[in-house]
Structure formats: C-alpha cells, structure tokens
Amino acid sequence: MKKKSVPITDPKVVETLIPQKKPFVMVDALFTFSENTLQSGLLVLDENIFVKNHFLQESGIIEHMAQSVALYTGYQYYLKNQEAPTGYIGSIKQATVFKLPKTGRQITSRVQVLQEFGGVTLVEIVTSSNGENIASAQMKTVIAQ
Numbered sequence: 001m002k003k004k005s006v007p008i009t010d011p012k013v014v015e016t017l018i019p020q021k022k023p024f025v026m027v028d029a030l031f032t033f034s035e036n037t038l039q040s041g042l043l044v045l046d047e048n049i050f051v052k053n054h055f056l057q058e059s060g061i062i063e064h065m066a067q068s069v070a071l072y073t074g075y076q077y078y079l080k081n082q083e084a085p086t087g088y089i090g091s092i093k094q095a096t097v098f099k100l101p102k103t104g105r106q107i108t109s110r111v112q113v114l115q116e117f118g119g120v121t122l123v124e125i126v127t128s129s130n131g132e133n134i135a136s137a138q139m140k141t142v143i144a145q
Contacts, residue, residue, distance in 0.1 A: 006033045009041075017074035018067055019086045023049045023090040027063040027071050036113040038075070038116070040068040046103045047083065061096060061135045065125045068109040069141045073121065086144045095137035099127040113132075119143035 004013055011028035018027065026048075029041035042064050044051065050060025066089050067089050074084035109131045115122040120142050127135040 007031045009070060014071065017068045017078055017084060019074075019084060020067055020070070024063070026050070026060060028068045030071055031108065033072070033075055038068060038072040038111040039108055040064075040071050040111070041106055041108045043106050044101050044103050048103075051103055055104045056103070057100065058097045061097055061100075061107070061127055062092065062137065064107060065109055065127060065135070065137055066139060066141070067137060068111050068125060069121060069123055072111050072113070072123075073141070073143070075123065087141050088144060090140040090142040093138040093140075095135070097135045099129075099132070099134040101134060105129050114138075119145070 008014055008030040010132055014028055014030055015025055027042055029042045031041055032039040044056045048056065048060060050063065070087055073087060076125050077084045102126065107123050109127040112124045113121060114124060120140060122140050125137050126133055126141060
C-alpha cells in the first residue's frame with residue numbers, strides 16, 4: 001500500500017492506524033501531523049454508541065481525545081513501517097467538557113505532546129466544534145509492553 005500523507009480523510013484508512021475497532025472508533029480523520037502535534041476529527045453521527053438524544057456525551061468526547069493520542073502514536077509507527085502498538089490511558093487530569101456537540105457536527109481535537117519517554121506520552125488536548133472549544137484535558141498514555 002502506498003504511504004498516505006496527511007490529511008487523511010478516509011475513515012477506513014484512519015481506522016488502520018488505531019487499535020480500536022467499530023463500534024468503538026471515535027476518530028475518522030487525521031488533518032495535521034508534526035513531531036509534537038496532531039489534529040484529528042470525527043463527524044458525530046446518531047449511530048455513534050456515545051450519542052444520546054442527538055448529542056455526543058462526555059464519555060464520547062473523552063474517548064475521542066484518547067483515540068486522537070492513539071492516532072498520533074499509530075501514525076508515527078505507520079511512517080516507520082511498523083504496526084501500531086496497543087496503548088492505555090494512564091491518567092486524565094483537568095478534563096473539562098464545556099458543551100456537548102450535536103449530531104451532524106464535526107469535532108476536531110488538537111493534541112500537543114508535552115513529553116514523550118519510554119512509551120509514556122503526556123499530552124494536552126483541546127477539542128472544538130464549529131470554531132468553539134468544547135472540551136480540554138491533559139492525558140498520559142502508556143504503550144503496552
């Protein structure tokens with residue numbers, strides 16, 4: 001398969017870069033990628049398992065954030081022709097959800113890597129919809145050994 005460079009907006013390709021599988025896939029686009037940042041996206045649909053009464057719930061936003069970090073790691077491995085590892089959320093700090101996005105809206109998350117060492121990645125994430133910040137968090141993820 002020919003290497004895909006960003007942006008990647010084909011959900012099937014994005015899904016190959018993360019360990020999660022349907023119905024738990026919460027990222028469907030990779031818009032930007034650099035050494036310390038990534039911007040991901042998700043079109044919120046009514047059939048999403050985290051949608052209730054036409055709104056993506058807090059748990060879905062947090063899962064989207066976590067999968068955005070997984071996408072950052074998965075794309076790094078993809079560029080090195082290596083299979084993406086499985087990882088886990090080590091901790092979530094300062095998670096705040098300001099607003100729930102309605103179905104039919106795209107959400108985007110900007111991941112800023114603060115520190116990466118020995119399979120542990122510390123990031124700050126801001127999620128927005130329609131140009132408005134709707135959530136933020138600091139997460140630590142750990143690659144499974």
